[in-house]
Amino acid sequence: xxxxxxxxxxxxxxxxxxxxxxxxxxxxxxxxxxxxxxxxxxxxxxxxxxxxxxxxxxxxxxxxxxxxxxxxxxxxxxxxxxxxxxxxxxxxxxxxxxxxxxxxxxxxxxxxxxxxxxxxxxxxxxxxxxxxxxxxxxxxxxxxxxxxxxxxxxxxxxxxxxxxxxxxxxxxxxxxxxxxxxxxxxxxxxxxxxxxxxxxxxxxxxxxxxxxxxxxxxxxxxxxxxxxxxxxxxxxxxxxxxxxxxxxxxxxxxxxxxxxxxxxxxxxxxxxxxxxxxxxxxxxxxxxxxxxxxxxxxxxxxxxxxxxxxxxxxxxxxxxxxxxxxxxxxxxxxxxxxxxxxxxxxxxxxxxxxxxxxxxxxxxxxxxxxxxxxxxxxxxxxxxxxxxxxxxxxxxxxxxxxxxxxxxxxxxx
Amino acid sequence: xxxxxxxxxxxxxxxxxxxxxxxxxxxxxxxxxxxxxxxxxxxxxxxxxxxxxxxxxxxxxxxxxxxxxxxxx
Numbered sequence: 391x392x393x394x395x396x397x398x399x400x401x402x403x404x405x406x407x408x409x410x411x412x413x414x415x416x417x418x419x420x421x422x423x424x425x426x427x428x429x430x431x432x433x434x435x436x437x438x439x440x441x442x443x444x445x446x447x448x449x450x451x452x453x454x455x456x457x458x459x460x461x462x463x464x465x466x467x468x469x470x471x472x473x474x475x476x477x478x479x480x481x482x483x484x485x486x487x488x489x490x491x492x493x494x495x496x497x498x499x500x501x502x503x504x505x506x507x508x509x510x511x512x513x514x515x516x517x518x519x520x521x522x523x524x525x526x527x528x529x530x531x532x533x534x535x536x537x538x539x540x541x542x543x544x545x546x547x548x549x550x551x552x553x554x555x556x557x558x559x560x561x562x563x564x565x566x567x568x569x570x571x572x573x574x575x576x577x578x579x580x581x582x583x584x585x586x587x588x589x590x591x592x593x594x595x596x597x598x599x600x601x602x603x604x605x606x607x608x609x610x611x612x613x614x615x616x617x618x619x620x621x622x623x624x625x626x627x628x629x630x631x632x633x634x635x636x637x638x639x640x641x642x643x644x645x646x647x648x649x650x651x652x653x654x655x656x657x658x659x660x661x662x663x664x665x666x667x668x669x670x671x672x673x674x675x676x677x678x679x680x681x682x683x684x685x686x687x688x689x690x691x692x693x694x695x696x697x698x699x700x701x702x703x704x705x706x707x708x709x710x711x712x713x714x715x716x717x718x719x720x721x722x723x724x725x726x727x728x729x730x731x732x733x734x735x736x737x738x739x740x741x742x743x744x745x746x747x748x749x750x751x752x753x754x755x756x757x758x759x760x761x762x763x764x765x766x767x768x769x770x771x772x773x774x775x776x777x778x779x780x781x782x783x784x785x786x787x788x789x790x791x792x793x794x795x796x797x798x799x800x801x802x803x
Numbered sequence: 804x805x806x807x808x809x810x811x812x813x814x815x816x817x818x819x820x821x822x823x824x825x826x827x828x829x830x831x832x833x834x835x836x837x838x839x840x841x842x843x844x845x846x847x848x849x850x851x852x853x854x855x856x857x858x859x860x861x862x863x864x865x866x867x868x869x870x871x872x873x874x875x876x
Contacts, residue, residue: 542807552857561871565853570806572854575871595858595866671848678810678848681817682841688820689834696827 415494422492425499431490436501437509438462440482445471451478455486455501464488466503476508476516483509514614521621521648530630536654537635539666540603545572546667547602547634549592552577556610556639556660563664571668574602580609585619590628597632605632606663607649608639620647629653639663757789764795775800806847813840 412420425431438455445451449468454461464486466474478484488503508516525531546564550556557575564573576595579588589607596602607629609617619625620640629636629652638653639660650656657663749755757763764772765785772778778797786793804812816837820830855871 542805544805561853561855565855569851569853570847572856573871574868575855575857577857674810675845675848678813678841678844681813682838684817684821685834685837685841688817689830692820692827692830 414497418492418494418497421499422494425490425492433487433489435485435487436462437483437485440478440484441480443478443480451503453478453503455484462501463498464501464503466506470504474506475520478506485509485513514618518614518621518648521623522651525626525648525652530626531651535630539635539637539655541669542568543571543603543667545574545602546664547592547596547605548573548575549578549589549596549605549607550575550609550660551580554610556608559659559661560606560664563661564668567665567670568668569671580619581612581616582619586622586625589619589625593628593632593636597634600634602634604667605634605636606639606657606660606667607636607653608657608660608663609641610660611642611645614645617641617645617647620649622648625649626652637663637666754789757787762793763787775802806844809840809844809847813837813844816840 436455438457440453441456441461442452442454444453449471451466451471453464453466455464456462466486466488485507486501486503487505488501490499490501492499507513529535546560548557548560550560552575561573564571574596576592578592579585593605593607596605609620617640620638626648629638629649635654637655637657638647638650639657639662640647640649643658646656655666657666753763763786764778765787766772767783767785772784778784778800780797780799782797784795784797786795816833819825820833820837825833856868857871858866859869860866
């Protein structure tokens with residue numbers, strides 16, 4: 391029933407009041423038709439803030455979208471809600487695509503959501519979480535794939551913008567700590583649509599030409615959109631496939647990008663990356679100093695030890711040794727002589743004594759004292775006076791001769 | 804020999820001498836070598852000057868290394 395034909399008439403006067411009216415349902419039906427027939431309202435994007443979020447157990451989502459001045463009821467049926475890539479929350483700003491329609495039974499109109507994404511920062515946040523999960527599942531973050539950063543890199547490849555604080559910080563830190571390393575800068579675009587490709591090109595160039603021992607890939611601070619190139623798929627793979635170890639240094643301490651997860655090591659800032667990449671000159675000089683002290687210490691104690699060993703042999707001069715031996719030799723000879731003399735004297739003494747003894751007993755010495763031996767002409771010795779008779783002739787042997795004798799008289803007594 | 808190799812050798816010499824099973828003769832030889840290495844390492848560290856180069860590519864895409872001059876912004 392066209393609206394135009396609906397008339398509300400009130401006839402005054404007379405006794406009857408005739409009002410032409412439409413029913414509630416008719417009005418609601420009419421409005422629904424009106425709205426459904428509007429092409430714009432059947433598919434458009436709306437931005438608003440979530441409030442009164444309810445997740446029905448059937449899977450449908452009910453939201454009241456609002457802005458500063460008014461509200462709009464919205465519903466997202468399960469089949470659409472299942473595709474959501476984030477968890478809606480009260481207070482979250484969203485962009486929702488869908489259609490406006492009338493719920494006749496309640497006499498309300500509401501927004502039927504088919505697609506919903508976080509608005510502003512939330513959009514990137516959600517996208518980042520999705521990418522992070524995907525690459526993690528693919529194994530791009532695995533610890534086992536991470537390479538060690540060399541201790542003393544001869545060449546450091548730097549993939550960052552040629553202007554700005556990041557490159558300057560890296561140069562300053564390396565120059566201070568370990569100027570032995572050569573810094574090679576590959577000027578890289580680090581923001582905008584060309585950034586991802588530029589970063590990949592830089593990493594691939596260093597790899598292809600084997601031009602560095604370690605790479606620092608990064609940039610200074612910025613918003614999540616500014617840093618977005620370091621979340622791109624091609625950058626993730628370029629870092630993953632790099633044979634040269636990579637230290638990522640993107641943004642500030644609290645910023646994390648996919649590049650940070652894939653890299654062999656993540657530094658919170660470009661300066662920190664440079665500190666990780668090279669050792670400190672002063673620490674190395676200390677280390678060398680300690681080693682040198684140890685050298686001196688060891689050699690000194692070793693010489694002292696050897697000297698002590700040698701000093702226990704006295705004398706050390708060969709001449710002295712020989713002299714020592716000859717002195718000893720003389721001494722020994724003398725001792726031998728003395729011993730022999732002693733022995734000889736002793737023997738002589740004994741001999742003399744023996745001889746004297748013999749002498750004392752010898753008949754000759756007895757005879758020299760006055761004793762004579764009486765014997766007959768045959769030499770038989772007269773030992774007793776009884777063996778003789780007066781008138782017998784016998785010999786008397788004195789020590790110095792013999793005498794012929796005749797017995798005169800025998801006296802026994 | 805690179806700086807890294809020199810430093811490593813110095814450390815090996817000190818460890819060997821510390822071990823104690825080295826004759827006096829060999830100790831003196833190692834000691835002299837160690838002192839030489841120590842001096843060389845110190846010299847390298849103290850005399851090194853920073854080397855910063857930038858890669859420039861020309862129209863045909865050839866890349867060359869050029870000394871980096873800090874630009875004033």
